[in-house]
Amino acid sequence: MQKSRFFYLCAFEGAIALVALLLIPSEGATLSPARLALIAIHLALIIFWMFCGMRLPHRLDSLARTGPILLCTLLALTFSLTLFLLRYLDPEEFLLISIYERLGPLLWYLLVLSIQFALYLLILKNGFHFEALRQNKSIFLSSLYAFCFLLLVFLFVSLTKLGITKDLAYWGEPGVPILGWQFVLAILLGSIFLNYKFSNSPLIKYLLPLSIWLTASAVWLSVPISTLKNSFYAPITPPYITPFPYSDAGFYDYLSQSLLIGTDYLGNIPPRPLYVTFLAVLHFLFGQDYVKIIAAQTLVFALFPVALYFLGSKLHSRAAGVTVALFAIFRELTTLWISSNTRTASTKMFITDFATSMGIAFVALVVMRWLERRDTKWAIIAGGAFGLLLLLRTQSLIILPFIFALAWFAFQKRTKEWLVACIAFGLVMTATITPWLIHNYRVVGQFAFDDPAQMAVIFSQYSFDENLDISKFDFESESLGNRIVTFTLENPGFVAGFITNHFLNTEIGGLLTLPLIEPFNGLRAPVNLYWIEWDGSLEWYNLALIVFYLAVIAIGIGAAWSRFRWVGFTPLAFNIGYAFANGISRFSSWRYNLPVDWIVFFYFGIGAIEILVWASSVFGANISKILLVQKGESKQEPLKPKHASLVAAFILVGAFPWLMQGIAQPRYTSTTEELREQVVAQSSVAAEYFSASGVQIIEGRLLYPRFFRRNDGIFSAHPWAIYEVRD
Structure with missing residues (x-):
């Protein structure tokens, strides 16, 4: 009797999915061939579950095995993934959203059926041992x-x-969530x-x-x-x-x-x-x-x-x-x-x-x-x-x-x-x-x-x-x-x-x-x-x-x-x-x-x-x-x-x-005067340039080179002096 009720429940859920499908607004005065095909699939499933409830309820026992249970679980995951991708892969894609709206009732119905069958077959195979939770009493109390x-x-x-409450000394936003x-x-x-x-x-x-x-x-x-x-x-x-x-x-x-x-x-x-x-x-x-x-x-x-x-x-x-x-x-x-x-x-x-x-x-x-x-x-x-x-x-x-x-x-x-x-x-x-x-x-x-x-x-x-x-x-x-x-x-x-x-x-x-x-704007959205x-x-x-x-x-x-x-x-x-x-x-x-x-x-x-x-x-x-x-x-x-x-x-x-x-010896040890002499010895033009007041020559390693146009630079609260905006 209980197994018959399980099939009747599946049929009732199919009727709910069918109603959800019929409530979707139609583009024309008549139903499209695709809509008629979906209605036919729903009706076929409803009739099939009713037939199983009346004539084949005992067949569930033969399915209470590891293989069918795993299959139902995989189907549930597949339908879940399909629904998620249709809805959120690209919400601005008209084709995907249209498919989701029309296939949604059927896919949600199949998802519920997959989960339902997996759980019920598990109960038939192993039983339902609510008393097993008693061994976790200490965890329940500690958790409470x-x-x-x-x-x-x-x-x-x-x-x-x-x-x-914001502290004026320092406060910021939370970290990045999952x-x-x-x-x-x-x-x-x-x-x-x-x-x-x-x-x-x-x-x-x-x-x-x-x-x-x-x-x-x-x-x-x-x-x-x-x-x-x-x-x-x-x-x-x-x-x-x-x-x-x-x-x-x-x-x-x-x-x-x-x-x-x-x-x-x-x-x-x-x-x-x-x-x-x-x-x-x-x-x-x-x-x-x-x-x-x-x-x-x-x-x-x-x-x-x-x-x-x-x-x-x-x-x-x-x-x-x-x-x-x-x-x-x-x-x-x-x-x-x-x-x-x-x-x-x-x-x-x-x-x-x-x-x-x-x-x-x-x-x-x-x-x-x-x-x-x-x-x-x-x-x-x-x-x-x-x-x-x-x-x-x-x-x-x-x-x-x-x-x-x-x-x-x-x-x-x-x-x-x-x-x-x-x-x-x-x-x-x-x-x-x-x-x-x-x-x-x-x-x-x-x-x-x-x-x-x-x-x-x-x-x-x-x-x-x-x-x-x-x-x-x-x-x-x-x-x-x-x-x-x-x-x-x-x-x-x-x-x-x-x-x-x-x-x-x-x-x-x-x-x-x-x-x-x-709000989640889709996998491809920012x-x-x-x-x-x-x-x-x-x-x-x-x-x-x-x-x-x-x-x-x-x-x-x-x-x-x-x-x-x-x-x-x-x-x-x-x-x-x-x-x-x-x-x-x-x-x-x-x-x-x-x-x-x-x-x-x-x-x-x-x-x-x-x-x-x-x-x-x-x-x-x-x-x-x-x-x-x-x-x-x-x-x-x-x-x-x-x-x-x-x-x-x-x-x-x-x-x-x-x-x-001690990994390296000092690499740049020349004084400013020594560097000037080295450069002047190689170029007479440099001698005139260095004769001007305020000119310095520095030797070192170039780090983080960046190039900016006039009146440009890095705009931040405390910019490095080298990257400040300049005329």
């Missing part, structure tokens, strides 16, 4: 607690407006790996990370270099067809080039020394060929999705790892597409935000391993890796207390063991950065970790006005730490307000990496930059969507907690610590959120796959074969010689930015 907390934060932001179609595609492709026979193949263990790296590299490199016209690249000007770095990117790049001509960071303390050294290596390999340098950097940064895959696989499953990796790949693809339309920080720009994202992902992996194993070896590796992260982005130091606090719980509150491990971590971290501290002492006469100009920026933020005015900071007589403490004690409410505001803005920026319901003008308000349907996202994120956090306890919170600790650092520095939005905003969609990806795991268990799947819950054993081991070699290796890498200073 997490959701309640996130909902309270959501209500706090809604009531206080903290996190969405597009809706990319979001759905990533989850669909990731869900393929819920098939444990396919997911647990021996080859997959090695081929999948390689495939993710190759996919990221190919997809990102497919975006033409001509998109890098703005942001941290100045407009491309003839006769050159390649972009040259500008602003912060140009600053890092010419510092790296100083190593190759023997001027050693121009005698200063460079910010982000590890990244500057990395650029110097690329210039050493590829010279001034920026196309090759950008491609090489992209290949290195393509390891970021691989790191996310390993994180997701560790905390949940290969399906979660693939989903999160695809989120990262698609998001960066969108970033590259729009690089000429708005401010972005991408894999092809010479700035450290994306590099820090990748660094945090890999360090989180190492810290997770340390908290899981709780042994000396991994404490050393984690400490050294964190030290290298500091050489990439100094403010990452604020993450350290959150890691140590998490470690205390992970060590099950065994204070002595925890203290020993943290000391080992801290000593190796300190040893890793000590060579750079010594280098800086030799430059400025005191131990300083970062460029004084960087400290001056933070110094300026601790004031009521004239923010970002670095001229008032005297490195030799003033202390950044004293400034922060003094201003905070004098104005505790004001400081707490802007720290909370930027902290929450960082977290909100992470949440907005997930797509909102906004990307809708809806987030650029976001003013902190959302329509009711987007508010509901945000609450749904929070629920899925809570499930991801709950799943990580349920299976790994405190170790599952490792990415979250990095996120909170870095967001707090943004609050202290009074910076947030777009690229300032980039190093940790991925952690939001990371837990969302875990939550989305966890929901699919629950659905699979209801249909009879064995959850234990899907999840990759492999907890490392905790074991203590005494210090060994191999541990000393690990420490030495980290010290060597930490010293690399200093050691690079």
Whole structure:
């Protein structure tokens, strides 16, 4: 009887589709042959399902096999893709829209039938085991607690407006989100790996990370270099067809080039020394060929999705790892597409935000391993890796207390063991950065970790006005730490307000990496930059969507907690610590959120796959074969010689930015007088020219050549003097 009702339901749905077809306005007084053919197809299907319901209901049992179920699933995906392409491939193409309007009712009907048959055949084959959800009770409770907390934060932001109120010191737009179609595609492709026979193949263990790296590299490199016209690249000007770095990117790049001509960071303390050294290596390999340098950097940064895959696989499953990796790949693809339309920080720009994202992902992996194993070896590796992260982005130091606090719980509150491990971590971290501290002492006469100009920026933020005015900071007589403490004690409410505001803005920026319901103009149309003008308000349907996202994120956090306890919170600790650092520095939005905003969609990806795991268990799947819950054993081991070699290796890498200073001898050492004599000796005309007052001759390496017409130049807030508009 139930099987007959299933066929009658199919017939009823066919009648609804037929009515939808008949309601489409006709172009003439009579129905066209194409419309009549579609009506005939609908009627034939309705009659067929009625016949099956009356005479052949038992035939469904013979279809309750893996083959027909997979076929229905593939048909559902095919119909979904067809509908999407007809509607959104080119919405301005009249032919496609006409086909969509006329075939739409039939295609939607076939899509519903495919999904319906796949689910019903699954029930006939494996049964419907609602009781299987009981084994996830601990995850349900953990997720509920997490959701309640996130909902309270959501209500706090809604009531206080903290996190969405513009700070006059600095404020910007959210970062680039994942597009809706990319979001759905990533989850669909990731869900393929819920098939444990396919997911647990021996080859997959090695081929999948390689495939993710190759996919990221190919997809990102497919975006033409001509998109890098703005942001941290100045407009491309003839006769050159390649972009040259500008602003912060140009600053890092010419510092790296100083190593190759023997001027050693121009005698200063460079910010982000590890990244500057990395650029110097690329210039050493590829010279001034920026196309090759950008491609090489992209290949290195393509390891970021691989790191996310390993994180997701560790905390949940290969399906979660693939989903999160695809989120990262698609998001960066969108970033590259729009690089000429708005401010972005991408894999092809010479700035450290994306590099820090990748660094945090890999360090989180190492810290997770340390908290899981709780042994000396991994404490050393984690400490050294964190030290290298500091050489990439100094403010990452604020993450350290959150890691140590998490470690205390992970060590099950065994204070002595925890203290020993943290000391080992801290000593190796300190040893890793000590060579750079010594280098800086030799430059400025005191131990300083970062460029004084960087400290001056933070110094300026601790004031009521004239923010970002670095001229008032005297490195030799003033202390950044004293400034922060003094201003905070004098104005505790004001400081707490802007720290909370930027902290929450960082977290909100992470949440907005997930797509909102906004107009989509088609695959071939320019990307809708809806987030650029976001003013902190959302329509009711987007508010509901945000609450749904929070629920899925809570499930991801709950799943990580349920299976790994405190170790599952490792990415979250990095996120909170870095967001707090943004609050202290009074910076947030777009690229300032980039190093940790991925952690939001990371837990969302875990939550989305966890929901699919629950659905699979209801249909009879064995959850234990899907999840990759492999907890490392905790074991203590005494210090060994191999541990000393690990420490030495980290010290060597930490010293690399200093050691690079000796890579080249000073190349341009002639004085102005010597250069003048050389030129005059070759040309009598030059002698007359140099006799004029105010004429100078300078020798050096030409970087970033650009040519402008009269009254033209680069128009920006703070243009380089060489590119200013001139008469």
